Each structure stands twice: as C-alpha cells, then as structure tokens.
Amino acid sequence: MFRKSLLDFSWLPWAVGGSLCNRRPATRATCDCEESERQRVLVVGAGLTGCLVSNLLRRQGPPGLEIEVWERATYPSGRFGATFSFEKKPLRNGGRSDGTGNWVDLGAQVLSAVEVGSGHPNAGATGHNVSASDVAACWREVQGMVDEGLLERVPEEMLAETEERMKYEGLWAHFWCRWGLGYLLRRYISQASAHLRLGVRAEAIAFERGGQVTVRGSARGCGGASSMQAQADVVILAVPAPDAVKVVQLPRHVANTISGIEYDSRTAVAIFFDPVLQEPVARAFQGLAEVSLDIHSKEEVHLVSWQNAKDKSFAHGDIVRLVVHSAEGVSLNGPGPALEALSVMLGLSAALLEHLLLDWKVVDWKVCQMVRPFESLQTDLELELSEPALRVSGSPIILAGDYWCQSSFLGCFCSASAAVRQALASLRRCPPETSSRRNTCSTDGHL
C-alpha cells in the first residue's frame, strides 16, 4: 500500500523543479554571523551520493550535527533523480491535465543493486572496490524501501537488453519508484533534516592545517548572483570526477588519477503525447517497459522507455510518457530524431506524432555512466584507498561518488557509506569546543 503521507514534502515545495524565483530563496539575503559551536558537515552536490551521505550522516552521526548541502541545480537531482514534469495544459481532445503524476525519469531509469542471497556466486562478495558488508547494507536499504512501498521490483524481462544494463543471470535486481526516482532523493534529504541550499555552486574549497574547511561559491537567486562562503569541520564533495578536480586543489597523483576517469555521453528526450496514443504505444511495447532499437546497429536512437509502466497509469485519458535515449556519444538537439524513431516503432507518421506531441525536453548527459572507472586505471592511489571514498590526505575533505566504484545505486550507496565513516572518524578527532566558524554571504557579489 502506498501511503499518502509519503508524498507530503510540504517542507520542499520551493525546491522541486522550476526556477528559484517566486519560491523561498536558496540563500539568506545577507548574513555575517557567528555560528553555533555544533559540529558541521558541508556536503557539495545533492545527487544520489550527496543525498545518501546526508541521510547516513543523520542516522549515524552525533546528535545535533549540522548538515548543510550545496546543490547548483534547482532541486536534488543529478543523474539519478533528474525529472521532467508535464505542466498544466489543455489537451487536444478537450480534456485537461492537472500536471500531477505526469513525470518522467530523465537519467537512471531504474534503481540497481546486487541481490544478496540470490545464489549468484558474486552476490554479496567483496570486489570492484566495495566491501561485502556495504553490499549487504545496500540490499537491506533497498529491501526497507520495498517494505515501505516506495520501490517495486521490475521483472527483468520487462527491461531491454542493452550494453550498459547489468543483466548477469540474477546478480542484479532493478527497481522503480512509482513517483519517479527523484522522489527518493527528496525523501533522503528531508529525513536528514539538512539545510539544503539550492542554486548554489561550490567554486573553491580550501583547508588550513589545524583549522576548518572553507568553501566559497556563488548562488543564483531572484536578486542576481551572490557570493557565498561557509566553514565546516568536514566537507564531503559528492560531485562527478570532472567537477571535483575543478573545486578542490588535490595532490598531483590524486588529480591525475581522477582526471583519467571517463564517462560516456548520451541524450535523453522526454516526450509527452496526447492520451489518444495510449493504444498504439501499448501495442508496440507488448507488455515491456523498454524497447531497444539499436542493439545490432548504430542508429542515433538507442532505447525507448515507457514511463507509464512505472506507475501503471494506463487509464483512459492518461498522458503517454516516453523517454527516448540516444546511442552512446550521440547528441540530439531536439525531439526530431526521437519522433522519427517513434514513427517507425509505432507505425504512425512523424507528422501525426508531432501533432499529438504535448511537451518535450532534451537533456544532454555529458557525464553519464563510467566507461573508464577508477578500478581500470593504473595508479598508486589504490594503496591509499581501501574504500570507495577518499579523504584528501591531511585534511577533512572527502571525495565521494559513483566514480570510485560503480555507476549505480549500489556504487553510490557504498561510496556514501565509506565517506560517512571517514567523516565521523574526522569529527571524533576534532571535538566541537575547538571549532569556531563564520558563515557569510553577500548579494553584491563580494565577500
């Protein structure tokens, strides 16, 4: 059973989607204040890793720990939680969408974790830079969300056979969230009681030995750009590898290693069609949730995923929600190629599809999933790294993210768990009485 209260994020109405204007501002107008003496962790990035880090810190950290999260986007999203929603619009058939429930997952289509206890010889084993205990904890986390009615396991045969989908005879299990994967991130952050600052980009992180970490950045708001500065006892940088090297000065061998991590790139095109297309779309998918178009060829369009399958919204009048994914390395500028591919798939003219198109959005994932992960690099960093997160030597700055192990929920969970262990060890070394910090921000662009 799905409980209504699970959908209540009244604390976050200003944080989900849209611009920051007309919503609660992401930054205080001006402030220059002595902060309390409580210990503080600043998390940069509210993607899956950052949201998990915040949540695990709240669960495992000391009482009263301050958790602040800076996210440059307008809602907690990243590659896992990116969502696009259909706005209220009149439909061609005279009906009207109220905008609710009409979302698509624009990044990850499913939550993937290793099924511990499945009988597969590698299920729950240590390897690929993750420990058996973290893999097991991840599986318990997923099972907890299933028990709460947040996740539903996807029958594997409903998912397309693609080169990046991890189908290894029962090793992985894949799940949907009937409100979209972004819902899980909002929930993680909500439960963490973290101070979430949206539209805030971290630009430089510095640490002076014996002192605190200072993070500088900029905030986008209704009144224009403003500079931000915050101090924290520990900073966890939960951003992709190319972003991490931009904001923190790393020892050369660490920077070189991280720069060697490579990701593929793809485009996702969200397509909303008038409900009259429900029948032909259902016929084309034949009970599947994904159709792979280029498995044996090099077409521009790779995969089409049917979002209505995730929340079973097949009722008369339900808008048809599709996401068309490009082939690796292909960048689509608009909905044109997606409509052409759908025209072939559905056996309908592209002109008719264009006529029935209600809304669309293109997201170009320049950083998508890893094709050259950390473990494939030849580096002496392995000697320093026993876990999928790295504490920058001599500082309480911790690098976390899927790039240390795996582009998946499992990879992010294991990295977040490791980062939290390192953060808590660092906080124990630095008792609260010794910390004194200032938080400043100004709207005139100068600190």
Ligand SMILES: Cc1cc2nc3c(=O)[nH]c(=O)nc-3n(C[C@H](O)[C@H](O)[C@H](O)COP(=O)(O)OP(=O)(O)OC[C@H]3O[C@@H](n4cnc5c(N)ncnc54)[C@H](O)[C@@H]3O)c2cc1C
């Ligand atoms: C197309 C696609 C398909 C996928 N399929 C699956 C799948 O089937 N199953 C699965 O489990 N996983 C899948 N994944 C992988 C999964 O989504 C990623 O592993 C995961 O989202 C990585 O999370 P992250 O938090 O480490 O990084 P990100 O999601 O990239 O989050 C980083 C966040 O940091 C923010 N940020 C960056 N720089 C700054 C800065 N300077 N200041 C402030 N904020 C900053 C970004 O805006 C972003 O929100 C897929 C991903 C993609 C893109």
